[in-house]
Structures are given as structure tokens and as C-alpha cells.
Amino acid sequence: MRLKILVTGAAGFIGSHTTDHLLHAGHFVIGVDNFRTGKRANLASALTNPKFIFCELDVTEESAFTEIVGQYRPDVIVHLAALVSVPESIANPALNDLLNFRTTRTVAEAARLHLVPRIVFASSAAVYGDPTHTPIPENGPTLPLSPYGSAKLASENLLLEYASRHGLVVRCQRYFNVYGPRQDPSSSYSGVISIFLDRLGRNLPATIFGDGEQTRDFISVYDVARANALAATAPGLASGVANICTEKEVSLNQLWQLLRQGFSEAPVPLHVPERPGDIRRSCGSTALAHDSFGFRSRISLEHGLRDLARQCSIE
Numbered sequence: 040m041r042l043k044i045l046v047t048g049a050a051g052f053i054g055s056h057t058t059d060h061l062l063h064a065g066h067f068v069i070g071v072d073n074f075r076t077g078k079r080a081n082l083a084s085a086l087t088n089p090k091f092i093f094c095e096l097d098v099t100e101e102s103a104f105t106e107i108v109g110q111y112r113p114d115v116i117v118h119l120a121a122l123v124s125v126p127e128s129i130a131n132p133a134l135n136d137l138l139n140f141r142t143t144r145t146v147a148e149a150a151r152l153h154l155v156p157r158i159v160f161a162s163s164a165a166v167y168g169d170p171t172h173t174p175i176p177e178n179g180p181t182l183p184l185s186p187y188g189s190a191k192l193a194s195e196n197l198l199l200e201y202a203s204r205h206g207l208v209v210r211c212q213r214y215f216n217v218y219g220p221r222q223d224p225s226s227s228y229s230g231v232i233s234i235f236l237d238r239l240g241r242n243l244p245a246t247i248f249g250d251g252e253q254t255r256d257f258i259s260v261y262d263v264a265r266a267n268a269l270a271a272t273a274p275g276l277a278s279g280v281a282n283i284c285t286e287k288e289v290s291l292n293q294l295w296q297l298l299r300q301g302f303s304e305a306p307v308p309l310h311v312p313e314r315p316g317d318i319r320r321s322c323g324s325t326a327l328a329h330d331s332f333g334f335r336s337r338i339s340l341e342h343g344l345r346d347l348a349r350q351c352s353i354e
């Protein structure tokens with residue numbers, strides 16, 4: 040069935056890939072973005088598709104956003120607009136509160152008012168804080184270490200409360216570390232893979248925070264876009280949370296070794312003190328996403344990095 044899906048943060052990294060995936064599957068997409076960090080270039084393909092409508096709009100403008108929802112009455116809202124960086128949330132907690140919590144309320148209220156039956160929300164592995172063991176199951180303890188993780192957890196709770204009181208379906212997608220094309224490396228708040236590749240491409244030393252033995256579960260943005268599309272469109276889904284990850288735990292030092300293989304000369308990385316709010320270990324269980332909506336990651340880190348390095352060298 041073809042659905043009408045409103046995507047917030049549509050010009051962003053995960054948003055634009057999700058938009059492309061949904062359009063490719065034949066759905067109608069209403070993309071909303073204010074270009075705070077998103078880029079028009081990310082929508083180059085979507086903008087040529089007659090099933091895509093773009094609204095330049097800030098989700099923090101509550102009445103304008105609610106009006107758009109009322110105008111299009113989508114079947115699903117995929118809420119991806121966010122402040123994505125853990126250190127930025129520590130540097131600017133008020134902005135984190137606005138973008139990672141208050142916009143969630145705006146989306147929930149607009150959905151309630153205009154009877155939108157489903158919301159898919161960009162949550163995060165940051166809700167767990169430091170896990171006691173890996174792979175982390177969704178019912179593991181949630182003890183965030185940053186304003187970012189706290190706001191994502193509070194948003195999940197708010198949305199699940201709306202789901203139970205107003206009968207809509209809410210799917211909270213707990214993304215682990217997402218990488219892939221269109222991830223902007225230009226800020227110190229950017230994702231580590233985009234930063235490392237950018238440094239390697241310019242023959243500059245990368246910086247590793249701490250001893251490099253912290254671990255992450257890196258997932259390709261193509262897998263994440265597919266997981267979002269499944270959560271948005273699978274019929275008969277109940278509300279709930281799900282890890283979106285690969286179940287593979289990789290240290291920063293291992294990541295660096297994998298990445299540098301593609302470069303003949305790579306300057307030795309600089310080690311600087313650990314970053315505040317940094318999680319020590321992160322790797323999620325994939326069982327629930329599989330049982331709930333048939334999702335399992337398909338792209339290995341080795342394959343995803345090779346593909347990404349190739350694309351970077353072509354650009």
C-alpha cells in the first residue's frame with residue numbers, strides 16, 4: 040500500500056536517506072527541514088520525484104508545523120529532526136532541550152490533533168548510558184550520561200504515553216552509531232567515521248579521545264533508512280522501542296585500523312583525554328527489531344567503509 044509519510048529533518052543525513060528509500064518504494068513523502076544542519080543538496084534526487092513535496096520549516100515553530108500536518112494529514116510522521124551530537128548537547132543544553140525534547144511534544148500534539156495513526160521517532164543508544172553487558176537488550180537499564188541521552192529517553196516516554204492515551208502507534212528507533220554518505224565531517228561534533236575519513240583524505244592526523252578502546256556498534260545509513268521504512272510501513276505494528284544496530288562491537292582503535300587500510304600513508308593519530316559524556320561500551324541486541332518488524336542489518340562494516348571511502352575519493 041502506498042502511504043503518505045511526513046519526514047522531519049528530511050534534508051539531514053538519516054532523513055535524506057530515509058526519504059530516498061521511501062520514495063523508491065513508491066510512497067509519497069512530505070519533507071520538512073529548516074536547513075540548520077541539513078543541506079538542499081542531500082535532496083537532489085528526491086526533488087526530482089513528483090511524489091515528493093518539500094516544506095522549508097522549523098519544527099520548533101509549533102503552529103506552522105501543526106498547520107502542515109493538518110494540511111497533508113499524513114499516515115505516518117517520521118520524526119528525525121534533532122540535534123545529533125552528544126558533546127553539543129553538553130555545550131548547549133537549552134538547544135538540546137528545544138530540539139530533542141520540545142519538538143517531540145510538538146510532533147506528538149500535531150499527530151493527536153490531526154489523527155495521524157503512527158509516529159516513528161529517532162531515538163538513540165545514548166538512552167542506555169554505560170551498559171552492564173553487551174549486546175544491550177531494549178529492557179536493559181536506561182541511565183543516560185548526557186543531556187542528549189536524557190532528552191531522547193524523555194521523548195520516548197512522552198511518545199509512548201501519547202500512544203497509550205490516544206491510540207496511535209509509536210515506534211522508537213534506538214540508533215547506534217550511524218555512518219555513510221552525506222554525513223558532514225566539517226564540525227568537531229560530526230560522527231567519528233566521517234571525521235576520520237576526512238582527515239585521512241587530507242593526510243592529516245586524526246584525534247582519538249581516550250585510549251581508543253571504547254567500543255561502538257556502527258551501522259550503515261542504508262540499513263537505518265530501511266529500518267525506518269519498515270517501522271513506518273509494516274502493517275499491524277504495536278508501539279514499542281527497538282535497537283537499530285548490527286550486534287558487532289568495534290573499538291575506535293580497530294575502526295582506525297580498518298579505515299587506514301585504504302590509504303598508503305596515514306599519519307599516526309593523536310591521543311587526547313577522553314571526551315565528557317562518552318560511553319565506554321556500546322553494542323546492541325538486534326533480536327527485537329527482527330521480531331517486531333523483520334529488520335536485520337545487511338551491510339558489514341568492512342563493506343560499508345570500503346563503499347564510503349570509494350565514494351569520498353570520487354567526489
Ligand code: UD2
Nearest residue numbers: 123125163164165215216229230231234246247248253314
Ligand atoms: C553517536 C551519535 C549520537 C547517538 C549516539 C548513540 C553522531 C555524531 N552521534 O554518538 O547521535 O546516536 O551515537 O550512542 O553520530 N571520537 C574520536 N575522535 C573524533 C571523534 C570522535 O575519538 O574525532 C570518539 C568519541 O570520543 C566516541 C566515538 O568516537 O568515543 C564516537 O563518537 P561520535 O561523536 O561519532 O558518536 P557518539 O557515540 O558520541
